[in-house]
Amino acid sequence: MRLPQFNYLEPESIKEASSLLTEKGAAVIAGGTDLLVNMKKRVITPKYLVNLKHIEELKGLAFDETKGLRIGALTTLDVLSKSTLIKEKYPALAQATGRTAAPQLRNMATIGGNVCLESMCMYYNQSAEWMKSRIPCFKRGGNQCYVAKGSKECVALFEADTPPALLSLGARVKIVGNSQERVLPLADIYTQKGQKANNLAPTEFVQEILIPAPPKNSGSAYQKMSQRESIDFPILGVASQLTIAGGKCREVKIAMTAVVSGPIRVKEAEEALSDQAVTDELIAKAATIAQEKVRPLSHQGISAWYKRKLIGVLVKGSLKQAWDLAK
């Protein structure tokens, strides 16, 4: 499949990139592992591609005990999965990046791109030829959904691996571009709508991801189930972080991906653990609560019933793993 025609631009600063992005039909490219596939399929056909890879301000990985971690948006998933610092201080992130896609794709894909990954659907991510045979769905500008018949909106599935890990670690994200630069909690960029996964304007992009230094006696973990061990999106991915202080569980966060149209936190399950002495029974109880509260979508051939069972298993698994590290 040939790529469609586009004009190629190579800015060297955020300022230059921002001004180029004001051109109508401009899109950013970094790793390109998702974008170029969608372009080959004519899912998206930008007129201008603005390559961010030569912008120094988007690079770097630095840790400071007081300020925490700064990850430049261009940092590849491979670098994060192999970094001793990340493995030691932010195991959930090392595990999530290490389980994304395949080695070659991790060498290319960036954390900024993974955070901004568009939600997917087997009726949307298809070639132009395939799409001709159907009346467009919501995500293609039509007014129906093939997955949830009768649905009033698009229910495309959000399947990126790193966002739940970053949510569990309390990450914030710095957005730059043609509008006011802003730093906000990562959760705030997600719309939870299938139509468009994040609320970044076409002229905006991620500069960096900021994660606070891990609290003392804390642990985190990411667990993923997929049909294949490699080159696959999760059927479900769950990340947990918890801190033990004074024998009790504090600051617990549980987040998951591939259940609905965005990465979500499960506050009800977190509350069950909060300020309690952690036991195997309590973790099992939190897992049951997550299973009851989250309403997964039947998608990509995986039933909601199966996914719900799996939520129990992975919430329990990731909490136990995080607890072991926190002890």
Add this chain to the structure above:
Amino acid sequence: MQQLIQLKVNGECYETAVEPRRTLLEVLRDNLYLTGVKEGCDVGSCGACTVLIDGVATLACLTLAVDSQGKEITTVEGLAKNGKLTLLQQNFVDHGAIQCGFCTPGMVLASKSLLDDNPKPTEAEVKLAISGNLCRCTGYKKIVEAVLATAK
């Protein structure tokens, strides 16, 4: 609109005119006639188009040729010197790790990038390193054996 680009492939410099939309895979095969790099799925799911860019295993089907300038690109043609196969390639032959041969260039380069970083990998590490490469003849076992034999 076409533009002139310079690519450094297997130690040699090439100059060629391409449109920005041409992938590195297309340019290596169609402009430079380096047909060792294969087009499999063309959407980043099979690893047949794996090349090394500055020593890192990369998918040429999802890399723009215009963005590959100023880098050292290695294809499978760049491994053998004076007609003599590298130890890794010879082990692929000796262990019967080649069936139809279509995945072989990608497998060899993915394995090479592993061995360059980690000369003594475990079996699990070898399997992980080639986990982005599909072999539809399903000859994975022999490939793992060939890589492990090279590491000895």
